[in-house]
Amino acid sequence: MSKNVTRLFAPILRLLGRPDQARDLSRSVLLLQLENTELLSRTLDKAAMSHLLVQLSMTLGRAVRPYDPVRVLSPGLFAFVLRNRTERDAMQVAHRLHRKGQAQISIAGQTLTPVISGALVHADGGCLTGPNLARDHLPGPDLPDIETLIDNARQRLQATSDSDLGRLRLYPYDTTLAGAPLVATISDAINADQVEAWFQPQVCCHSGAITGFEALARWNHPARGILAPGVFMPQMSEADHTALTQAMLTQSLMALKEWDGAGFDVPTVSVNISNTELSERGFADCLLWELDRHEIRPDRLVIEVLESVGPVTSNADVRVNLRKLSKAGCHIDLDDFGTGYASLDAIRQFGIHRIKLDRSFVTGCDIDPGQQRMILAILALAERLGIAALGEGVETREEHAFLAQMGCDEVQGYAIARPMPLSATMDFLRRHSAAAADLPSIARRG
């Protein structure tokens, strides 16, 4: 789809720079990114999706002055160059564009409200004042070029956390970001001890007890700060994946030991495994060897495999690895359940212990009847198959309560806690066990 859409955008691509560009006093670049495009592509057909993108680009294009160029960097990613505006003025324009972008759109008989995240990067070339300063006589200030600013804004946008989804943020131009792509590979970063496992708790809906933590990778990049996997994972090679899993596994098993040592009852730790690794011969043996080396019982390790593992189970090595792990006692979670292929076959074949209901089903489940129907259907399926269900991305008490009442076994999400470094889990566990006694018990329905 992307090629077609890019072609579609070509006529609307406007690059109307002013002739006195070199004398800009300030430059700002605003990037607006349409979010949830994958989900939208699954909900809308190709034509409706293209229609949405075209509508959006036309709405945004009409909302700016002809000499504020608009570029479509990729489908759903728009760049606006705002010249000679104070930071405050640029922010005002950015807010207006952001609002316009998020206005309701009618597509194929459906009303959609696009979710758009924005990053505005402002660079000031110095402030010139005085009533007689004619613009034509001003020296050209030393401003970063447009491409550098776009790159700056793009990096900011990529590094935004999930909680900033749909928000507009202002950033000063940061020279340390300029031309500082991810210079090292994740393998180099691991060797330099820059990759750290952060942990997000999972909680039992019936008792409120902690049932485990999911390990999520974070890269402490020396120039760019803490990077989430969405920033670095798309560029990872197979070798990087192997190195990442190894690092995450080691840190997770060591974390279990630390929790045990501190007297906390943390039954399991979950590690995300890519389909590529699952298809590596001997992967299960290495993993079981690691467990043995750390003297950790296999049933304390949860392997999170993506729901799309279903179709790859035609691969013999994937089948062997999953069977070996399951037989040894490792628990297997089906991650992002509901977003991929319904892998009933995989559930049956590989002794999946738990499905993780994707956040897209959980968001707003307490108020949205459509979400509720889907959740009930998935929970009924899980119950029939005799496997547990965990709701992911639970952000509010209401969503938590709804899932508990519908019979969901466990939840994970910001409503309980965000992912945190190991050191912070100690404090969290202390606070959680102190508060556990006061927690209202949310009874399971029926």
Ligand code: C2E
């Ligand atoms: P995931 O496995 O589905 O992990 C859940 C993601 O949702 C995490 O994002 C987590 O921070 C975020 N999240 C948790 N609760 C909430 C919530 O209430 N609201 C919202 N909006 N988000 C929430 P994160 O850490 O950025 O990880 C993104 C993805 O990267 C993960 O999705 C996983 O697929 C992948 N990933 C992370 N670490 C690893 C790893 O070590 N190995 C592999 N292969 N993949 C990893």
Ligand code: CA
């Ligand atoms: Ca996961």
Ligand code: CA
């Ligand atoms: Ca997930």
